Amino acid sequence: MAEISYSHCSLLLECPKCQVINYMDPFSFWNFSGKIKCAGCDSIYAVGFTNGQRVKGPDAAQGPHDRLPGYAQSKDFKTDYKTPDKVSLPTYARPPDQKHGPTYKNVRGKPVSAGKLTTADLVGSRPRFILEGKPYQPPK
Numbered sequence: 001m002a003e004i005s006y007s008h009c010s011l012l013l014e015c016p017k018c019q020v021i022n023y024m025d026p027f028s029f030w031n032f033s034g035k036i037k038c039a040g041c042d043s044i045y046a047v048g049f050t051n052g053q054r055v056k057g058p059d060a061a062q063g064p065h066d067r068l069p070g071y072a073q074s075k076d077f078k079t080d081y082k083t084p085d086k087v088s089l090p091t092y093a094r095p096p097d098q099k100h101g102p103t104y105k106n107v108r109g110k111p112v113s114a115g116k117l118t119t120a121d122l123v124g125s126r127p128r129f130i131l132e133g134k135p136y137q138p139p140k
C-alpha cells in the first residue's frame with residue numbers, strides 16, 4: 001500500500017512521532033489557537049487554525065492541552081481512539097441521558113410529548129395576540 005502523508009491537510013493532524021491521524025472536528029477547531037494532545041502518544045502540539053486553514057504548527061509544546069481531537073485513528077485504519085481521555089465527547093443539544101423535552105399527561109393519564117403553551121411561552125411570537133385577546137396589527 002502506498003504511504004500517504006496527511007501532513008499538508010489542515011484539519012487532519014498527522015502526529016510526527018506516532019503517525020496517528022488526529023481529526024480536528026471543524027466545529028471546535030475552525031478558528032482555534034492553542035494546544036492539542038495526540039490521541040496516540042499523548043504528545044502536546046501547539047496549533048493555530050483560521051477559517052479551517054492551519055496557520056501555525058504543529059509545534060511540540062508542554063502540557064496541559066486545551067482541546068482534544070474529535071476522533072483519531074492509525075494510518076492503517078485498524079486502531080481507533082474513542083475513549084474520553086483520548087478524544088473529545090460530541091456536543092449535545094441536551095444532556096445525553098435526557099431523551100426528549102418535558103412530558104405531560106393528557107386527560108386519560110397517558111404521557112404525551114407536548115403540553116399546552118403558556119402565555120410566557122409565546123412571548124415574542126405572533127400568536128400571542130390570540131391569548132391576549134387583541135386583534136393582530138402588522139408592524140408599521
Ligand SMILES: [Zn+2]
Pocket residue numbers: 015016017018019020038039040041042043
Ligand atoms: Zn502521536
